[in-house]
Amino acid sequence: MSVAAPAPAASADPPVEPPAPSRARPWRAHLTVALLALGTAVYVTNGLWRDPYVNGLSDNIGDQAFFEWLLGYGVYTLGHGSDPFFTDMLSVPFGVNLAANTSISVYTILFAPLTYLAGPQVSYVTILTLNLAGSAFVWYLFLRRWLVRSPIAAGLGGMFCGFAPGFISHANGHLNWTAGWVAPVVIWQVLRLRQPGHWLRNGLVLGVMLAAFFTIAAEGLFYTALASGIFIITWALAGAVRAEAKAAFTTVLRALGVTAVVAGALLAYPLYMHFAGPQTFSGTGFNQRYFAEDGAAYLSFPSRSLAAIFGFGSDLAPNRTEETSFFGVPFVVLILVSLVLVWRRAEPGRRATLRAITLVGFVFLVLSLGPRLNWMDGELPVPMPYSLLSHLPLFDAALPLRLALVVAVVFGVVLALITQELVDRRLSPSLQTAMTAGIVVALLPILPLPVRHQQRAPEPDFIANGTWQRYVSDNGVLSALPFALNVTADGQRWQAYTMARGGPQFRIPGGYFLGPMTNGEEGKKQIGRIGAPNLPTDWLFTRAALYGYVTELSDADRAQARADFAYWKLEAVFLPEQITGSDHMTLFRNAVLVTATDLLGEPERVDDVLVWRIRPGVDPIDR
Incomplete structure (x- = not known):
């Protein structure tokens, strides 16, 4: 590409990388742009920095949960030698092809120490901030080296490339x-x-x-x-x-x-x-x-x-x-x-x-x-x-x-x-x-405004303290209610926090990811969809959470639940005190409680959640 004028009459494009200016390296200009880029990035993400453990991106809380899950899975990968491009931790019993998703494997490995020490929440906002700042600064260096001489010109162009409206928009969730x-x-x-x-x-x-x-x-x-x-x-x-x-x-x-x-x-x-x-x-x-x-x-x-x-x-x-x-x-x-x-x-x-x-x-x-x-x-x-x-x-x-x-x-x-x-x-x-x-x-x-944020449901003590281990076998299947989706992603991020700590793990049915339209027929290419194919039982809880709809259950519904629980190899479900929805969405926890109690009977109060054990072959209501 061209260096700045004055240029040769025939071509402004040198056959090799242009030489550095003869004067001293412009460290002052580099430092100024770097600090400006970092300051702007912190300004854009400041809502998350105020409390990374509580605040989430209200315009795309599902994608934030997915990337936090990947960061937690990075620690799990290093600790267990698991496949970075395929996991059975989500979407039991079929698993998820992470290579067909955005697996950010390099980030998950590089930031694994931070994730282990401070949690996926901190790693997430750190990467997001460094992405924005790094984009502006690297574009500045590129423009300064290949197209323009002035640090002002390169700095303005670089800052725009890093903080253009489209990239501010994608700061809502997309690492x-x-x-x-x-x-x-x-x-x-x-x-x-x-x-x-x-x-x-x-x-x-x-x-x-x-x-x-x-x-x-x-x-x-x-x-x-x-x-x-x-x-x-x-x-x-x-x-x-x-x-x-x-x-x-x-x-x-x-x-x-x-x-x-x-x-x-x-x-x-x-x-x-x-x-x-x-x-x-x-x-x-x-x-x-x-x-x-x-x-x-x-x-x-x-x-x-x-x-x-x-x-x-x-x-x-x-x-x-x-x-x-x-x-x-x-x-x-x-x-x-x-x-x-x-x-x-x-x-x-x-x-x-x-x-x-x-x-x-x-x-x-x-x-x-x-x-x-x-x-x-x-x-x-x-x-x-x-x-x-x-x-x-x-x-x-x-x-x-x-x-x-x-x-x-x-x-x-x-x-x-x-x-x-x-x-x-x-x-x-x-x-x-x-x-x-x-x-x-x-x-x-x-000029950009900070990305919007909201409070998320805190991690339950039931998960944080490891109490869940009394209700699930080693590497067994556990789910929060409602099941994990992009608009109800709590269960997936709590699994992420558990993976980030090391130690015993649990798997979950469903989750937020991209996968095939239907499970089965291996070898046959299918079109993509968001999440796992719905079964009647998980839709029962999702519908209650999103719309407050409570179904009058029948024996057929309970028979279907037995079949669905067996399909997922589900051992227990739990209902936290709060459920997070996207974009300040109000979710109907009481409707989920009524539905779960009607289907599974009275829950057991454990720490700060309600728990229902799932026993294979036992009618839910006859626990």
């Missing part, structure tokens, strides 16, 4: 999508592949990177590879740099060959598990036509922004975790004007880079709109290019609207480039003033 630092690290190494004489070393490093980052952000890695491919091909075809690209072709091809061999060897098992392992599936369980970007969202303001305080927020996203664009009209206009101004002043080599960057942004913007065009919360009968890709491998497991996160990064690059023009005072005085004001006006409305 994978907030790991935006993965993209600049990978792209940096891709650009180094053309270094003469270092194809073996560079290919090896990139291969190891891809293997490590696969578990952290597989979908993001796919988007990075796709964007890199579009950029490199478009850039290499430009007349101004064609000779340079041709000279680097053999070196890059050799390096990519090494990358393929190394990454293929390291990822052989996880890729097998992902595509052909037990409990695998196609798709994600989410509707791609629903999880597509609304075209009007690009011109709207996000719900967690300064503009939203004054009533200008929008609800054009499927949920508050998927507001992946939402730049607002002022910022979109700023980017379009900036592209024109930077293009007009660019040397031929820099124009090759700009052309490639612009094409990447345009392609990802169009693809983010999904299979059909959506506008102002309505789907129009207009087919879009993504409809041709939606059934292809990898694309079938992606959600189109998340492609807009690449558009956000492209906008951040353009923001850095126009800021460099302003720092160099290459514009006329009037245009200089107008563009400076334009940046302020465009950025102010989308």
Whole structure:
């Protein structure tokens, strides 16, 4: 990619990584941006930091519970030598294919000591904060090294790339999508592949990177590879740099060959598990036509922004975790004007880079709109290019609207480039003033607000003190009521806390994860769904918790319960004093209590929960 002007007449893209500035290393600028990024990340996540053990993300408490579970499973993996890509701790009796989920195995292992000492709750908010701060800082380093000279330009662009509205939205639960630092690290190494004489070393490093980052952000890695491919091909075809690209072709091809061999060897098992392992599936369980970007969202303001305080927020996203664009009209206009101004002043080599960057942004913007065009919360009968890709491998497991996160990064690059023009005072005085004001006006409305939080039900003493061990055999099956789902995730996170402590463990039926639509018929690929297939008995409790619906039970219901309990090998269930719902949802604990008592008889009071033992072959009411 190009270094900043002044550039050679033919090309601004050096054949190797550009040398460091001759002056002393800019540690002061690096430290300033690092502290600013960390401070902003703590500000965004401060609601969780106030009390990580009590507070949870109200806009996506289910995903937080899932990632906390993975962090607890990391400690369990190290202590028991278990498979990091498949578990039987969830969804008894079939288990869960973690390779087909976002297993974040690298994070779970690296942070296992912290998880063991402080709990998954602290590890979770630590990773979330470092993800956001690290993304902004690494993008700053990338921009400073490859595109602009000014620390102000690189800092502004990097901060936008790290804290763009889409990434703030994904801070509601997603440790994978907030790991935006993965993209600049990978792209940096891709650009180094053309270094003469270092194809073996560079290919090896990139291969190891891809293997490590696969578990952290597989979908993001796919988007990075796709964007890199579009950029490199478009850039290499430009007349101004064609000779340079041709000279680097053999070196890059050799390096990519090494990358393929190394990454293929390291990822052989996880890729097998992902595509052909037990409990695998196609798709994600989410509707791609629903999880597509609304075209009007690009011109709207996000719900967690300064503009939203004054009533200008929008609800054009499927949920508050998927507001992946939402730049607002002022910022979109700023980017379009900036592209024109930077293009007009660019040397031929820099124009090759700009052309490639612009094409990447345009392609990802169009693809983010999904299979059909959506506008102002309505789907129009207009087919879009993504409809041709939606059934292809990898694309079938992606959600189109998340492609807009690449558009956000492209906008951040353009923001850095126009800021460099302003720092160099290459514009006329009037245009200089107008563009400076334009940046302020465009950025102010989308300044982020902290993610929303709520209190979660505390871990019961029954679990924390290990009392549960008196009611379940070693590695036996235990469940909280209602059973664990994305909107009732307490039981799953309490299992996570138990795994994080080491020692005896219990397994749970159900859980929040992605799995096949039905269990059984091994070897037959199925479409994906959220969680395990419902049985009548767990739905009985879920319906009571979510809607307060109490069913008048019959002998047939009790017979079904016996069969379901045997299917899960369930030994005991318990009802805590509080049940957590997402988005400040009120759950009906009393309805769950009435249902459980009608089905299982009077409970036993143990510590701070109500417990029902399940004896195989015994009618629940005849305990």
